[in-house]
Amino acid sequence: MTEFARVGALAASFDLPISSHLFPEMSLQLLSHVPTAHSLEYMDWFAPLYEGKIELADGVARIPDAPGWGMSLDRDAVSRYAL
Secondary structure, eight states, X not given: OHHHHHHHHXXXXXXXXXXXXXXXXXXXXXXXTOTTEEEOOOOGGGGGGBXXXXXXXXXXXXXXXXXXXXXXXXXXHXXXXXX
């Protein structure tokens, strides 16, 4: 999280766009704090591990207003997929 914030601040200081790579459930909150955020890479590969889903409307992701990451893990699902 700290490194993402540092890179985001550096990119913003040069007016460079920044996007995410994988884990959109985590990246969404981070990108919301970077003024030059360009896009959220959305792959729903890990969506079954979360209780809620990222809400998409017209190609835009809604930033959750719940505390922390805004998304809670589904403990039963995590147990099912655990090795």
